Amino acid sequence: MESTTSATRPDKKLVSRRGFSRFLLGFSFISTVAGAIIPILGYLLPPPSANAGNGGRVLVGTTKDIPIGQGKVVPVAGKPVMVINSNDGVHAFSAICTHLGCICMYDPVRKMIICPCHDGQFNPVTGVVVSGPPPKPLASIAVSVDGDNIFIGEA
Amino acid sequence: MDRTNPEKPSGLFNGIVDWMDERFQVRTLVQSALHVKIPRKAKTFYLGGITMFLFMVQVVTGSLLALYYQPTPDRAYDSVMFIMSNVNFGWLIRSIHSWGANLMIVSVVLHLLRVFFQGVYKRPRELTWVAGMFLLIVTLVFGFTGYLLPWDQRAYWATTVGTEIAGAMPFVGEFALNFLRSGPDITASTLSRFFGMHTLWLPMTLAAMLLVHLVLFHQQGIADPTKPVSRAKPDASATPEPEGKLLPFFPHYLLSEAIAWYVILGILIILASLWPVGLEAKANALQTPAHVKPEWYFLFLYQLLKFVPRVAGVLAPIVAIPLLVLLPFFDRNPELKPRKRLFAVIIGLLTVAGIIGLTIWGQFS
Structure with a gap:
């Protein structure tokens, strides 16, 4: 191995032709x-849904x-929203149960939002869990009444 | 693959191969698949392999398109539009699928012409040719069924005319038209039918036929277009070729094939990027667009139908395709050199010239 390269730069390791090709x-x-x-x-990542709503x-x-x-x-914008008209006024919550995603309904007899899947119960005014397995309260949603009309979302 | 090769010390890869080999004799399998010799004079132009590569590209891109495509008349057009404008790289995947289909038709036809003009469809490769012809037909049906799926004006009216041609067949026309359209008109059922054909039936059929084609090809090896196979001596192994006239399939031939695939991939990406496929107005069953024409590979038939009686134009392919499929069984001239099989070569050239002429005429008419 007396090539000029190794003589002038002995510290440099030579790369073989095969190694370089590899x-x-x-x-x-x-x-x-x-x-x-x-x-x-x-491509596989789902793009943002066109159904997301535009506010208002x-x-x-x-x-x-x-x-x-x-x-x-x-x-509302493809999502279920629970609207409740009580003596305290109109309230709105996400109707998706925080336990496993079933859609809740209002029981006027028990005056309770109930989830039919695992019997979760929520307070119809505050949305907090009254009984059952749901870990979190229902998300509150802005609601307003203008005359007779009920609107969801911020103006 | 050689265990005694000092270049490859035992590593993880070799360990895995050893493990597999102990159980499934994978080395023997790979050995018999790859380590074969091919005639040095063989000239394939890599067209069969290129066609297979393009089929693989179609499988990958088509499977991706199916994730967002919705095969109903209400949603098909919008879902294609969604793929093109909202999905990441959606325009690229769809454009590659469309260009890949065109290139696949080109390469499969060139492959057929190569085999025809070299005369290598002859004994003992008759069945490989028959399987290849079925692959060509399946490829064309792929093109025809895929064309409807975007549900735009071009798609709708090209399919209307195409299925009408099938409907013009004598005796079975009405049945064929109803069968293809799943009823007398092009409706949601037609779209479901074409989608199912295009994404389930045809890929499975093509994959199975391709397997047959490849096994037959592997059993006989690549043909030497300079050496006719004599009927008197069916056993070719009786006179083995001298080593000097042979070339290892692996790595020599496969490396060239891989380079060809790489070039095709490059061409595909350039075509898809520079000329991405578009979308016309949504299909409207009450309004035929001004110049409705089929894809370029059906243009010759379209043009032919303009000036021959409809029955003749429809019967021409029905007669020509079986003739072509059965070609090796009635062309019994064992010669391979073009000047020793002038009749076949001239008929072939005239047919090619006719098809090219009609295609150009159809394009500019």
Whole structure:
């Protein structure tokens, strides 16, 4: 091994022709695979739904549809919302049970929001858990009454 | 693959291969699949392998498209639009699928022409040719069924005309039209049917036929287009080729094939990026667009139908396809060199010239 390179730069390790070719081959292979995988992974990620709503107020009904003492589940931007007209005024919550995602309903006899799946019960005014397995209260949603009309969402 | 090779010390990979080999004799399997010799004079232009590669690209991109595509008349167009404009790289995946389909038709036809003009469909490779012809037909049906899925004006009206052609067949026309459309008109049922054909039936059929084609090909090896196989001596192994006239399939041939695939992948990405596939207005059953034309690979038939009686234009492929499928059984001239099989070569050239001529005419008419 008396080549000029090793004589002038003895500390440099020589890269063999085979080793260099292998490096190039490996580099090309990995970049090709990455070039194919990245668009595929990007494609698999679900894009934001076009159904997400655009803010603003949504008319969901009137106080005639939901008289005092009654509650109703209405769709808002594709999501179920529980609207309850009680003596304390109109309240709205996400109707999705915080336990395992079933849709809750209002029981006017027990005056309770109940989940039919595992008998979770929520307070119809505050949304907090009264009994059953749900770990968290129902998320409160802004609601307003304008005349007879009930609106969901911030103005 | 060689255990005694000092270049490859025992590593994780070799350990796994050893483990597999002990149980399934994988080394023998790979040995018999790869370590074969091919004639040095073989000229395949890698077209069969390229077609297979494009099929794999179609399987990958098609499976991805199926994740967002919704096969109903209400949703099909919007879901394709959603793929194109909302899904990450959706435009790229769909464009590659569309260009891949076109390139696959090109390569499968060139593969057929290569085999025809080299005369290597002849004994003993008759069945490989028959399996290959079925692969060509399945590929064309793939193109036809995939065309409807975007549910735009082009899709709808090309399918209307295409299924009408099937409906013009004597005796079985009405049945064929009803069968293809799943009723007398193009409706939601037609779309379901084409979607199911395109994504389930045809891929399974093509994969099975491809397996047959490859096994037959592997059993006989690549043909030497300079050496006719004599009927008198069916046993080719009786006179083995001298080593100098042979080339190892692995790595020599496979490396060239891999390079060809790489080039095709590059071409595909360039085509899809520079000319991404579009979408016309949503299908409207009450309004035919001004110039409705089929995909370019059916243009010759479209043009032919303009000036021959409808029955003749419909019967031409029905007669031509079986003739082509059975070609090795009635072309019994054992010669391979073009000047020794002038009749076949001239008929072939005239057919190719006719199809190209009609295609160009159809394009500019």
